[in-house]
Structure formats: structure tokens, C-alpha cells
Amino acid sequence: GDGAKVPVLVIGTGYGGSVAALRLAQAGVDVHMVEMGQDWATVAPGPDGKIHPKVTSPDYRSFWMRTRTKQPVSNFLGFPIDKDVPKHAGILDAEDFAGISVYQGRGVGGGSLVNGGMAVTPKRENFGDVLPSVNAEEMYATYYPRANAGLGVGQIDPDWFERTAYYQYSRVGRKHAERSGFDWTFVPDVYDWDYMEAEDAGSVPKSALGQEILYGNNHGKKTLPKTYLAEASATGKVAISALHRAASVTPAADGGYQVVLEQINTDGDIVATKTVTAGKVFFAAGSVGTSKLLVKMKATGALPGLNSEVGQGWGENGNVMVGRANHMWDPTGPEQSTIPCSGIDNWDAGGAFAEVAPLPTGIETYASLYLSITKNPHRGTFTYNSASDAVDLSWQTAWKQDSITMAKTIFDKINSTEGTIYRTDLFGGYKIWNDQLTYHPLGGAVLDRATDNYGRLHGYDGLYVIDGGLIPGNTSVNPFVTITALAERNIEEIIATDLA
Numbered sequence: 421g422d423g424a425k426v427p428v429l430v431i432g433t434g435y436g437g438s439v440a441a442l443r444l445a446q447a448g449v450d451v452h453m454v455e456m457g458q459d460w461a462t463v464a465p466g467p468d469g470k471i472h473p474k475v476t477s478p479d480y481r482s483f484w485m486r487t488r489t490k491q492p493v494s495n496f497l498g499f500p501i502d503k504d505v506p507k508h509a510g511i512l513d514a515e516d517f518a519g520i521s522v523y524q525g526r527g528v529g530g531g532s533l534v535n536g537g538m539a540v541t542p543k544r545e546n547f548g549d550v551l552p553s554v555n556a557e558e559m560y561a562t563y564y565p566r567a568n569a570g571l572g573v574g575q576i577d578p579d580w581f582e583r584t585a586y587y588q589y590s591r592v593g594r595k596h597a598e599r600s601g602f603d604w605t606f607v608p609d610v611y612d613w614d615y616m617e618a619e620d621a622g623s624v625p626k627s628a629l630g631q632e633i634l635y636g637n638n639h640g641k642k643t644l645p646k647t648y649l650a651e652a653s654a655t656g657k658v659a660i661s662a663l664h665r666a667a668s669v670t671p672a673a674d675g676g677y678q679v680v681l682e683q684i685n686t687d688g689d690i691v692a693t694k695t696v697t698a699g700k701v702f703f704a705a706g707s708v709g710t711s712k713l714l715v716k717m718k719a720t721g722a723l724p725g726l727n728s729e730v731g732q733g734w735g736e737n738g739n740v741m742v743g744r745a746n747h748m749w750d751p752t753g754p755e756q757s758t759i760p761c762s763g764i765d766n767w768d769a770g771g772a773f774a775e776v777a778p779l780p781t782g783i784e785t786y787a788s789l790y791l792s793i794t795k796n797p798h799r800g801t802f803t804y805n806s807a808s809d810a811v812d813l814s815w816q817t818a819w820k821q822d823s824i825t826m827a828k829t830i831f832d833k834i835n836s837t838e839g840t841i842y843r844t845d846l847f848g849g850y851k852i853w854n855d856q857l858t859y860h861p862l863g864g865a866v867l868d869r870a871t872d873n874y875g876r877l878h879g880y881d882g883l884y885v886i887d888g889g890l891i892p893g894n895t896s897v898n899p900f901v902t903i904t905a906l907a908e909r910n911i912e913e914i915i916a917t918d919l920a
């Protein structure tokens with residue numbers, strides 16, 4: 421409530437925030453978390469009787485405060501499929517900046533609510549590029565294993581993979597990759613693979629096999645509310661306020677920090693403004709959320725002592741999407757698991773790692789869809805715009821050309837081997853490449869630059885960054901395992917040193 425004093429306030433309930441809350445609580449500290457999105461575990465089911473709708477039928481639950489859907493695959497057979505929806509505190513934010521739309525999860529659990537659950541540890545030899553100031557030996561010996569255990573990472577049963585109709589698209593992806601000489605690999609995931617096999621057997625309600633993913637999974641996925649946050653809440657020392665947005669942080673007169681919170685309703689109206697005092701504040705609002713807060717606080721004089729690295733070093737993990745048109749004799753299957761389980765690795769030779777992605781429409785599409793992670797060298801900067809009271813991002817769409825060039829090292833070759841072409845009917849305007857989005861925002865409060873080497877913000881004792889904002893723009897693979905492992909490393913040091 422208004423006027424409350426808490427030892428630790430955590431802004432955001434994604435990976436970084438959940439790790440911080442659990443480990444602080446286990447160390448005996450009372451933690452209060454604020455989350456601008458909804459607590460989906462308490463939300464009433466929709467007209468389909470479920471909390472989360474299918475990816476094929478977005479509605480008011482699907483998008484964060486938009487009046488029209490913005491589906492990543494926006495067209496089908498050339499026809500636009502976006503539609504009007506009521507403005508609502510939905511689960512997926514497609515946050516528009518001038519040169520890119522940044523997709524993010526909204527709600528208790530952050531990105532874990534909407535993501536594909538692909539839980540990939542970077543190859544050790546690439547780690548120096550991912551987090552240059554971090555000791556790789558410690559990460560691979562201690563913190564990556566701890567993160568994988570905490571997240572519940574597992575692997576598909578290779579025998580079931582060969583049998584099930586739901587991964588035909590992935591087997592076709594493998595065949596095409598291997599015929600062109602690329603390394604194809606299984607990718608670990610936090611989806612409960614036993615549950616998925618039971619879905620296939622028809623003994624439990626379908627989720628991954630029932631077209632649920634982008635707007636939430638009703639079953640099967642080990643999201644943060646089922647892992648880190650469940651453990652945190654079992655300590656009895658963690659409280660979460662949903663539909664509370666942190667609006668400002670400034671030093672309090674008698675020590676600690678004053679945090680202004682805006683409580684909103686599901687229409688987005690502010691229904692109360694509260695001021696709380698916190699001994700320590702952890703920024704865990706995600707790369708974009710944390711960067712926006714810090715850049716604004718620095719520019720408006722709330723936290724003028726933050727250094728000039730704040731807002732810098734933002735990257736999009738080189739994300740780019742493409743579809744290939746398969747021959748009629750190479751169908752990918754009408755029924756597809758929404759959880760990707762494989763990738764094509766051409767990182768060393770071509771700077772691209774491509775997920776073999778599903779297109780779970782319920783009908784045969786003869787398309788192979790891929791989301792590539794590429795070594796895009798460009799980095800954007802967040803700046804506060806006082807005229808609009810908004811934070812702008814300098815990313816330019818044209819910078820994605822580097823990503824396209826890298827992704828083409830895989831797909832031009834596959835097309836030439838297979839005698840196939842790119843699809844032009846999936847992203848509108850005959851576009852081949854979806855170069856206007858990212859699922860993987862990283863950076864803006866980079867480790868060892870905006871903060872010290874453990875996430876302590878320069879200029880202010882007791883302010884920390886502990887989310888994807890710390891990572892300088894690229895993880896070479898899907899990012900959440902690295903975000904989690906880095907948070908595990910940093911919170912251990914912070915508990916040992918700053919709370920002793």
C-alpha cells in the first residue's frame with residue numbers, strides 16, 4: 421500500500437526478477453515484486469473456457485493495450501489476418517519503436533508466459549563474445565547448470581520425435597538442412613516433454629499440440645510461476661503486486677529509494693498512485709523496460725548520477741524470420757507442435773543459428789518457417805524525448821540487412837539444393853524477410869559499463885540491474901538461459917557482499 425517500506429523492491433517478474441526474489445528470500449530477506457501485467461493464475465477464463473487462447477484465435481487476452489492484433493506472421497496465402505481487439509492488459513506486448521517492434525511477455529512470469537521455452541546454453545567458445553567481462557569457467561561450472569536445473573530444462577525423446585506427426589515439420593527441416601551439409605541439432609526446452617507425449621496419446625488436454633504458445637500455454641510449459649516464482653512464494657517472504665507499474669525511482673531523504681507505482685486496471689487506466697520506500701531496488705523490467713526507466717530517470721533528474729552508458733548497447737539478437745515454399749511431395753504436416761525442438765547451426769561459418777519453427781495453422785501449408793538468430797553487429801541507443809515524455813530507440817530497420825545476409829548463408833543454399841523458393845505470402849507486401857521485429861531484446865544497461873561487473877548501477881548504492889538489459893545485444897542462441905544464469909551469478913555475489 422501507499423507509504424509502505426520494504427527492504428527490497430523488484431521491478432518486473434521475468435527471469436532476472438524471479439531469480440533475485442528467490443535467492444534473496446532464501447537468504448532471509450523480505451522481497452516485494454511489482455509487475456505491470458496481470459497475474460494470469462487469477463484471471464477468469466475467456467469464452468473458450470480457458471485462460472489463454474490459441475495462437476490461431478487472438479482476442480482481448482492476447483495483446484498488451486493494442487486495438488488491433490500485430491501477429492508476427494501477419495498474412496496467410498497473401499491475405500492479412502490481423503484484426504481489431506478491445507484494448508486490454510493482454511499477455512503479449514508488440515512494443516513499437518521507429519525501426520522495430522519488440523515483442524515481450526506481460527504478466528507475472530514475464531517472457532516465460534509467451535515464449536517458445538527453447539532453453540539453450542551458448543557454445544562455450546562463443547561465450548567471450550556474449551559476456552566479455554564474465555568468467556566463463558564459473559558460468560559453465562556453476563551458474564549455467566544452476567539455471568538449467570531451476571528452469572526445469574529437458575530434451576525431447578528422440579524416438580518419439582521420429583514417430584509423432586506433430587514434428588513432421590521439424591523432420592523436414594532436418595532433411596533439408598542435412599542435404600545441404602548443415603549441422604542440425606535438437607534444442608532443449610522447458611516444456612514438459614512427458615506431458616506433450618501424453619497430449620499426443622490423447623490422455624491429457626492439448627496445449628503445445630493444441631496451438632497454444634504466443635498468447636500463453638494452459639498446460640505443459642514450465643513457466644516461471646511454476647518454477648522460480650513457485651519456489652520463491654513457498655518461502656513466505658515474497659509478495660507480488662500485479663497490475664502495478666513502476667513509474668519512477670529516486671533517492672529517499674532518509675536513505676533507500678522512493679518508488680512511485682501506478683496501479684492500473686485491465687483497460688490501462690491508472691486507478692491509484694502509490695509511493696513506497698525500498699532499501700534496495702532491482703530493475704528487472706526486461707531490457708526495454710529497465711532501459712526506459714533508467715534513461716528517463718537520468719534525464720529528468722530523478723537519478724542524475726547514472727553514467728552515460730545507461731541506454732547504450734541495445735541489440736535484438738539478430739532476429740529475422742523467413743518462410744520457404746516446399747514441394748507438394750514434402751508436406752510439413754497440418755498438425756504441428758508449437759514448441760520448436762530443433763535448430764540449424766551455421767554460426768561459425770555464416771553467423772546464423774536458425775530455429776526450425778512451427779506454423780500451427782491446422783492445415784497443410786507446404787511452408788517451412790524459421791526464426792534465425794544472427795550475429796548482427798549493430799547496436800541501438802535509448803534516449804528520453806522530453807517533448808513526448810517517451811523513450812525513443814535509435815534502431816533502424818535497414819540494419820537488419822546484415823541479419824538477412826547471414827540467414828541467407830543457410831536458406832539460399834537449402835533453396836538451391838532443394839529447388840525451392842522463399843514464401844512471399846506470410847509477412848504482407850510480398851516481403852520475404854520479417855525484418856521488423858525481435859523476440860530477444862538485450863542490453864541498454866550493459867554489465868561492467870552502466871553497472872559494475874555484478875549489476876550494481878554506477879552512482880547509486882542499492883540500485884541493481886538483473887535482467888536482459890545487462891547483456892550487450894547478442895547471446896548467439898536464445899537468451900533466457902543466459903539471462904537466468906547471469907542473474908544467479910550476480911545475486912550470489914550481491915547477497916554475499918552487500919547484505920552481509
Ligand code: FAD
Pocket residue numbers: 431432433434435436437454455456457523524525526527528529530531532534535536537538539540634664665666667704705706707709710713859860861886887888889898899900901903
Ligand atoms: P522479461 O521476461 O521481459 O520480464 C520483465 C517483466 O517486467 C515483464 O513481465 C514486464 O511486464 C515487467 N515490467 C516491465 N516494465 C515494468 C514496469 N515499469 N513496472 C513493473 N513491471 C514492469 N527466449 C528463449 O531463450 N527461448 C525462447 O524460445 C524464446 N522465445 C520467445 C518467444 C517470444 C514470442 C518472445 C516475446 C520472447 C521469446 N524469448 C525466448 C525471449 C525471452 O522470453 C526473453 O529474453 C526473456 O523473457 C527476458 O527476460 P527478462 O528477465 O530480461 O525480462
